Amino acid sequence: MKQLFKPLDYFFVLRPTLFYPVWTVFLAGFFVQNKYGVAANNSAASHHFLGTNGIAFIWVGLFLTMLMGAVFILNQIMDRKTDNKNQKLFLIAHGYLTPKSAFIESAALIAIAVIFAFIFSIKMGFLFLGILILTGWLYSFEPFKLKDRPLLGLVANGLGALLIFFGGWMIRGVLTQESIIYSIPYVCSVAAVYLLTTLPDVEGDASTQKQTFGVKFGFKTTVYFALFFEVVALVLSFFSKDELMFYPALFSLPFFIWASITLKMIEVQRAVKYSILLLTFTICIKWITIYSNAAFSFKYAYFFLLMGVYFLSKIYYKVRFGLTYPSLSV
Incomplete structure (x- = not known):
């Protein structure tokens, strides 16, 4: 039976459960723009055949998924030694897939995704390239390796969320000061979760000289900064009247507060898991409501x-x- 599932290694190396936050932020950008923005004649989809039938966001979302799956593969290739120590993400780290075969899969996905993005629109193409350069090259590869730098890793994750939000926004709108304002709560929410995700891997990361935020600043400081970003996300979404972020942030806040009080790893993991779950659930409800x-x-x-x-x-x-x-x- 195990051998029957072996071909699926090439799918699960994409880390499909990480698509949840990608889809969530992307759809948030699309839904928020539809509610608060004005469809522009010069938007990414306005002159494209996919923009006339109401499913342009599905096509862009599909190829964004391919792009991010490829990025997740690249991250695993570069992190395979650390992943082995941390006993996680073992498809490449434990040799179930060779780095070469994984890289070929990643390159193919990147080519398909970026080519499609440029066919869709020049703006979307350059946005995809920006996401690839930031989250793929700068984040994982020498000499930058932003993922191993405490502050730059935080900035990279926040900017990655910003660009993905813009991807959803650009389906029907153009980037303006308004799009930046509405994106900030999502950037802060992603930053809060990212900080907490650095904590379970502190021991393994430190043993391989990785200087993540958790390694550099310690457990308590990291949890407090995560709480700060979660509060900022809540406050900004309240003033911007964005219920898609406000209610998930509101109901997630107790988990962050409790983690900062108890300073226990299990509470950190609970804050990460349930904050993602709440935002994902909210976006799902929004989809059902819009397309009722x-x-x-x-x-x-x-x-x-x-x-x-x-x-x-x-x-x-x-x-x-x-x-x-x-x-x-x-």
């Missing part, structure tokens, strides 16, 4: 996608490696 009059298959398409990735992942990891992953429990 659409066909059943489209109305619940995003819900089915989320559930499909979740349960397929559980089956794959249980059959292939005997692991219970992903899990909603901490």
